[in-house]
Amino acid sequence: MNLLIFLFIFCERSSILITNNCKIGSNLTKGDDGLKVFKWLELLEEGIAGLLFVSGVMISLYGVFMRYVMGAATAWTTEIFEFLMVWSIFIGFGMALKDNRHIQVELVFDKLPFGLKKIMACVSNLIGAIFSFYMVYSSFELIALSKNQGAVTIDVGIPIWLTYLVLPVGMGLLGVYFIMKAFRSLKGDPREFIGEVDHINKDIEDQITQDSNKGVDA
Numbered sequence: 001m002n003l004l005i006f007l008f009i010f011c012e013r014s015s016i017l018i019t020n021n022c023k024i025g026s027n028l029t030k031g032d033d034g035l036k037v038f039k040w041l042e043l044l045e046e047g048i049a050g051l052l053f054v055s056g057v058m059i060s061l062y063g064v065f066m067r068y069v070m071g072a073a074t075a076w077t078t079e080i081f082e083f084l085m086v087w088s089i090f091i092g093f094g095m096a097l098k099d100n101r102h103i104q105v106e107l108v109f110d111k112l113p114f115g116l117k118k119i120m121a122c123v124s125n126l127i128g129a130i131f132s133f134y135m136v137y138s139s140f141e142l143i144a145l146s147k148n149q150g151a152v153t154i155d156v157g158i159p160i161w162l163t164y165l166v167l168p169v170g171m172g173l174l175g176v177y178f179i180m181k182a183f184r185s186l187k188g189d190p191r192e193f194i195g196e197v198d199h200i201n202k203d204i205e206d207q208i209t210q211d212s213n214k215g216v217d218a
Contacts, residue, residue, distance in 0.1 A: 042098070045173060049091040056084035075155045083163060094177045097128075118185055125182035132175030139167035145151050165177030 063077030094101055109120065146161040153160065185192045 041173075041176075042095075045091055045094060049088050049095065052084045052088035052091070055089060056081050059084065079153045079156045079158065083158060086163060087095045087166045087170075090166045091173065093170050094173035096180070097174060097177045114188075118188055121185035122182045123134060125178045125185060129175045129178035129182065132178060135171040136168045136175065139171065142167070 059077050061082045063074055063081065066077075067073040103138065112120065143161045143164045146164055147159070151160040152158060181192060
C-alpha cells in the first residue's frame, strides 16, 4: 500500500516540479506583482515540501525493502511516512494554486467577457482565501484539544497535535496565494484567465519573441 501511494504522489509531484522547471519566464524570474516580494517564501515552501517528500519516499522504500526482502516488517515506517506525506501535500497546496494546478471548470468562465472574468476570478479567489483562513482559525481549536488530551500515535508515539499543526501552516499559505491571485485578477493579468497549457505556450512564445528581438538588435 505504501508503495502504491508513493508511486501516485511521486507522479503527481514530479509533474508539478517538471512543469515549474520548464516554465520559461516564470513568476520568480519575471517578478510580477507581489510574487517577487514573496520569493523567499516560495523557495522556503518548495524546499521544505521537497525535503519532506523525499524523506517520506526514502522511509517508504526502506519499509518495503525490510518487509519483502529482509522479511522483517517495521511498523514505525508507516506512521513516519504518513506524517511526512501529509505535511508535504498540505504545504504543496499553495504551490499548486500558485501555478494554477488545481482542477478548474472553465466551460462557462471562458465564455464570459473579460471584464466579468476579472470580477469572477477576483471574487472566487477571495472566497478561497476566506475559507482558507477560516480553516486556520478552526484548526487551532483542534490542535489545542488534541494537545490537552495528550493523544499520540501507536508505534512511534508522535503527538497527534503535531500532525494537526500542518492545517494552519498549509491553509495559511493557501490563503496567502489566494490573495495574491485575487490581486493579479483585479489587475487583469491575462495568465489568470487562461489554462495551464496555454500559459506555458504563451511564456514560450514570449521568450521566442524576446530572443528574436535580441537577435535583430544585435
